[in-house]
Amino acid sequence: MKRIILFLLTNLAVMVILSVAWFVISKVFGLGVTMDKNGINYGSTLVLAAVFGFGGSLISLMMSKWMAKRSVGAEVIEQPRNEAERWLMQTVERQAKMAGIGMPEVAIYDSPEINAFATGASRNNALVAVSTGLLANMTRDEAEAVLGHEIGHVANGDMITLTLIQGVVNTFVIFFARIVGYFVDRVLLKNQGDGPGIGFYVTTIVAEIIFGILASIIVMWFSRQREFRADEAGARFASRQKMISALERLKLNYDTPAQLPSQMTAFGISGHRGSFGRLFMSHPPLDERIAALRHGQSSGFGARTGTVQ
Structure with a gap:
């Protein structure tokens, strides 16, 4: 969000x-x-x-x-310092190749919440960032699906389309x-x-x-449609069950208040409750996203790729 x-x-x-x-x-x-x-x-x-x-x-x-880097204090991984960062870089690189895009910058930001986001000016000049909370609380399979969701956002050119809209x-x-x-x-x-x-x-x-x-x-309506496509991307680059498991994990943690700055909430994988009503929600409810994946529906613009953000 x-x-x-x-x-x-x-x-x-x-x-x-x-x-x-x-x-x-x-x-x-x-x-x-x-x-x-x-x-x-x-x-x-x-x-x-x-x-x-x-x-x-x-x-x-x-x-x-x-703006994204500075808003959350994201630290770009230049050289992996441990096994977790090495896995993160390798997973993003593999999925980027599958999606046919350039290797994004990969970053980690310190936050207890389970979240990730992707942004950037083009498909070949993007950033994928994950929270420390996601790395600590998700399994590798679930995290892989989340990364696939974010790579899907980049591959679909969601930020470019958003800019035009x-x-x-x-x-x-x-x-x-x-x-x-x-x-x-x-x-x-x-x-x-x-x-x-x-x-x-x-x-x-x-x-x-x-x-x-x-x-x-x-813009929020557009964002909600793209989330279904992004979930389909996670299913494609990881697996459908891994993507469903990732969303179910988010649902279990849904009652935990989001720690992202308010101006960044729309970019996260978990979204926001939408205190001003559904019209202002950037993400569809998690139950709807899970149901769409289980029924093999993209509910978006027809493409089979997308991201979590």
Whole structure:
């Protein structure tokens, strides 16, 4: 779950920063102005929204590996120091070859929870990280399935697809936030000046944050579908029974509070209870994932590979 939440929060922060930059450029240099006393230019507003919207998601993607490492304090294995790290590296290398992707960076982070995540800008520039809790509490067979799940996320290009979806969502968030800002500025506050007033700027930023949170429902739905595919990947790269056993192990530990930072929760294998309801859950319930594996269903986008995160 970590991967998704971190990506969303980074994307939201970048988008707000870009919006502020847009306002400054518009005010100081007169570039990118899409509103004057005659009204709002919907065409240029949509184009600029797309530029900034996709820009925000692409920056988030480029930063994903760096942010993930620092958020959990993950230590990349350069040279295996013990048998467990050697097994971890060998398993990831073998599964990466099976998936036809480049060898990801492999890292371990200190946490008592059972979790793992994968992230990165491309199939050949990825990171797979596991918690010390996973290594201590899962059998090798279960851990192998978890790694297969994560490798599946990378092989399926889930982060790239997420970036494209987020770019489209960002575009409409920025566009409609400016429509709301214009309405408040001109209709409610009755600004009759040549350009937008303070009401437009304040309302637009607030609307972007609100719309961005609501838009995360779309991204979370996408994330839930990809988890079924990732489970199928774990079944493919390890075995179906190993993947089921891994999920059952997670279910046994489900009552243990997650130790991942909140911004990283969406990237983990175990997911989150979804305190704001199913719409905001990044992972389907474990019972549904186990049932899908037992019935040989991917319940996703048709592919037979995917990851745990």
